[in-house]
Amino acid sequence: MTGTAPLLSTRELTRHFGGVVALAGLDLEVRRGELLGLIGPNGSGKTTFFNVLTGIFPPTEGDILFAGASIARSTPQAVYRAGITRTFQRSRLCLELSIFDNLAIGAHGRLEHGFVFNVFRRKALGRQADEIAAAGADLLEVFDPPLARRLHEPMAGVAMIDRRRVEICRALMSRPRLLLLDEPSAGMTADETTRLMDDLLEVRRRFGELTIVLIEHAMSVIQRVTDRCVVLNYGRKLCEGTFAEVSSDPEVRRAYLGLR
Amino acid sequence: MTAYRPALRVLSALALGAVIGILIYGLLAAESEKAVGLVLLAVALTVAAGLRTGVLPRLARAAGSGPLLGSVALAGVVLIAVFHDDPFVLLLVARALLVLVACLGLHVQFADAGVPNFAGAAFFGVGGYTAAVLGAGEIPHLLVLLASGAMAAAVGSLLLLPLLRTRGHYAALITIAFGLLFRTFLEVNEGLGGPQGLKLPGLRILGFAFNDDRQLLGLEVSGFAFYCLAAGVLALGAVWLVRRVERSWLGVSLDAVRLDETAAACFGISLGRWKIAALTLGNAIVGVAGGLSAMMVGFIAPNNFTFQESLVLVSILLLGGLGNLAGLAAAALIVVWVPEKLQPIQEFRYLLFSVLVVLVLVLRPGGLVRRRARQAFGSAAA
Numbered sequence: 001m002t003g004t005a006p007l008l009s010t011r012e013l014t015r016h017f018g019g020v021v022a023l024a025g026l027d028l029e030v031r032r033g034e035l036l037g038l039i040g041p042n043g044s045g046k047t048t049f050f051n052v053l054t055g056i057f058p059p060t061e062g063d064i065l066f067a068g069a070s071i072a073r074s075t076p077q078a079v080y081r082a083g084i085t086r087t088f089q090r091s092r093l094c095l096e097l098s099i100f101d102n103l104a105i106g107a108h109g110r111l112e113h114g115f116v117f118n119v120f121r122r123k124a125l126g127r128q129a130d131e132i133a134a135a136g137a138d139l140l141e142v143f144d145p146p147l148a149r150r151l152h153e154p155m156a157g158v159a160m161i162d163r164r165r166v167e168i169c170r171a172l173m174s175r176p177r178l179l180l181l182d183e184p185s186a187g188m189t190a191d192e193t194t195r196l197m198d199d200l201l202e203v204r205r206r207f208g209e210l211t212i213v214l215i216e217h218a219m220s221v222i223q224r225v226t227d228r229c230v231v232l233n234y235g236r237k238l239c240e241g242t243f244a245e246v247s248s249d250p251e252v253r254r255a256y257l258g259l260r
Numbered sequence: 261m262t263a264y265r266p267a268l269r270v271l272s273a274l275a276l277g278a279v280i281g282i283l284i285y286g287l288l289a290a291e292s293e294k295a296v297g298l299v300l301l302a303v304a305l306t307v308a309a310g311l312r313t314g315v316l317p318r319l320a321r322a323a324g325s326g327p328l329l330g331s332v333a334l335a336g337v338v339l340i341a342v343f344h345d346d347p348f349v350l351l352l353v354a355r356a357l358l359v360l361v362a363c364l365g366l367h368v369q370f371a372d373a374g375v376p377n378f379a380g381a382a383f384f385g386v387g388g389y390t391a392a393v394l395g396a397g398e399i400p401h402l403l404v405l406l407a408s409g410a411m412a413a414a415v416g417s418l419l420l421l422p423l424l425r426t427r428g429h430y431a432a433l434i435t436i437a438f439g440l441l442f443r444t445f446l447e448v449n450e451g452l453g454g455p456q457g458l459k460l461p462g463l464r465i466l467g468f469a470f471n472d473d474r475q476l477l478g479l480e481v482s483g484f485a486f487y488c489l490a491a492g493v494l495a496l497g498a499v500w501l502v503r504r505v506e507r508s509w510l511g512v513s514l515d516a517v518r519l520d521e522t523a524a525a526c527f528g529i530s531l532g533r534w535k536i537a538a539l540t541l542g543n544a545i546v547g548v549a550g551g552l553s554a555m556m557v558g559f560i561a562p563n564n565f566t567f568q569e570s571l572v573l574v575s576i577l578l579l580g581g582l583g584n585l586a587g588l589a590a591a592a593l594i595v596v597w598v599p600e601k602l603q604p605i606q607e608f609r610y611l612l613f614s615v616l617v618v619l620v621l622v623l624r625p626g627g628l629v630r631r632r633a634r635q636a637f638g639s640a641a642a
Binding site: 054055056075076077079080081085086088092093094096097098100101104105106108109111112113115118119122123125126127128129130133152154170174 | 526
């Protein structure tokens with residue numbers, strides 16, 4: 001345990017959907033700069049945790065502290081401005097738009113949105129578009145250099161693994177302090193998953209300051225990239241520790257990892 | 261990206277403008293039903309052949325949108341000159357242009373922000389009635405037209421609260437209800453002429469009366485020719501504005517709101533702000549078109565702004581393809597002109613439009629012309 005305050009902590013975080021308790025008093029800490037794996041069986045509340053964190057659903061009870069300030073009951077827009085961005089389990093890119101457009105959506109917070117600027121000051125707008133294009137190409141370059149050259153192609157023509165990468169880049173475009181990745185390996189082959197892991201490690205190497213929470217079912221990914229894991233069950237924390245510690249916990253082994 | 265030489269660009273633009281101009285000339289000049297049928301067949305064949313061989317898209321790409329727009333404007337001026345003494349044809353042209361402007365306003369709402377508006381005719385009417393009330397006085401008519409737009413946007417803001425709380429079918433219903441209410445409001449409001457409506461003075465800008473017929477270069481020019489020019493200028497301005505909005509961060513944000521509200525919200529995009537922006541801008545454009553239209557016709561009544569008229573505007577949007585301004589222009593011409601030219605189908609036009617819209621939605625759900633991807637607007641493109 002280091003002495004610094006955690007970047008994110010939740011207290012008694014609870015969320016009900018009618019009679020269903022998706023989060024049941026979750027206490028969880030995310031330390032600065034770590035890559036935290038969030039695991040647990042289907043329905044254990046992982047994605048709900050992300051949705052409550054990003055303001056899509058307000059918590060029924062409890063509090064969320066991010067960098068010292070409460071963000072429970074903030075709007076998604078305020079959570080974004082505070083420095084948290086995410087990807088979605090089922091890709092939510094705008095397929096009709098180009099890669100560039102999708103990345104620009106990620107950078108929304110630092111774009112100029114005035115009517116006069118956008119309609120009349122086209123030179124300045126063009127320069128800003130160039131900046132966004134350069135920043136986007138830089139990010140894509142980390143994952144896949146050829147992708148960086150396809151910036152103005154429509155998203156719909158991009159392969160699944162590259163869509164995942166663009167989605168992560170879109171989240172990174174805002175230069176977040178906390179990145180939430182919701183099962184990036186979903187729907188990928190084993191080979192693609194391996195490549196995506198390399199990508200994640202590369203992102204960590206490039207953006208040392210970045211804190212990441214990763215929801216993942218592929219244990220190979222969790223084992224290789226995470227510093228620490230939290231296991232959820234029935235909306236509660238079952239146990240936490242390094243992957244080795246968590247995976248040797250008899251309860252976790254028996255119930256969730258299918259190991260004997 | 262291929263860079264085309266300037267001469268090639270101009271030639272391509274002129275060629276395309278000439279093709280469009282000739283087809284439109286045929287449609288406007290044809291008198292008998294048989295002739296109209298033949299011209300429509302020629303239009304269909306030309307478009308089909310041009311698309312099949314790839315000549316039309318290639319010309320359009322070679323020309324670039326700026327020169328193309330200029331060449332179409334030139335074709336328009338030539339056509340107005342050709343029909344200078346035929347008020348019926350000129351009225352048709354001006355009406356189609358103003359309907360196109362109104363549809364451009366609706367385009368911002370439907371195709372960019374994804375906010376349905378089935379009260380297009382009502383906002384057109386707000387613009388018209390504003391022109392009727394203010395135009396009679398001493399206020400310069402350019403300001404009256406701006407006021408028509410501002411009034412339509414202001415009246416539209418009555419709908420903001422319910423529209424921000426609903427989406428999809430429910431939002432559409434709210435606009436339909438507003439359209440019906442608007443007509444009833446006009447009919448019972450004696451101050452606005454009640455069911456009989458109001459008369460308007462003709463447009464007058466800097467002492468130039470648009471209504472008067474004039475001798476120009478030895479030709480007897482109908483007043484409607486000047487309205488055509490005014491409508492054309494307005495249409496070009498609206499196309500320019502809407503294109504600029506779409507090719508900027510404004511367009512990107514509107515697209516994000518339309519395509520995925522949850523994702524948009526998670527990237528800091530305020531859904532309310534962008535829907536309000538689209539509704540306001542769209543209604544303002546519709547209102548200006550309504551104001552000019554009322555001044556041109558010289559008379560407005562509640563019957564001009566029915567729900568059916570709103571549906572005609574929406575059917576133009578659906579036919580033209582949401583997200584494609586060229587398709588929109590073509591659809592506006594077809595929907596406004598064909599019933600006027602083919603009198604026998606005049607009575608059945610709503611029926612025909614309905615069938616046409618259903619066919620398009622079944623066979624080509626994206627509209628006749630597909631949505632175009634946003635062009636880059638980096639400094640190289642701007």
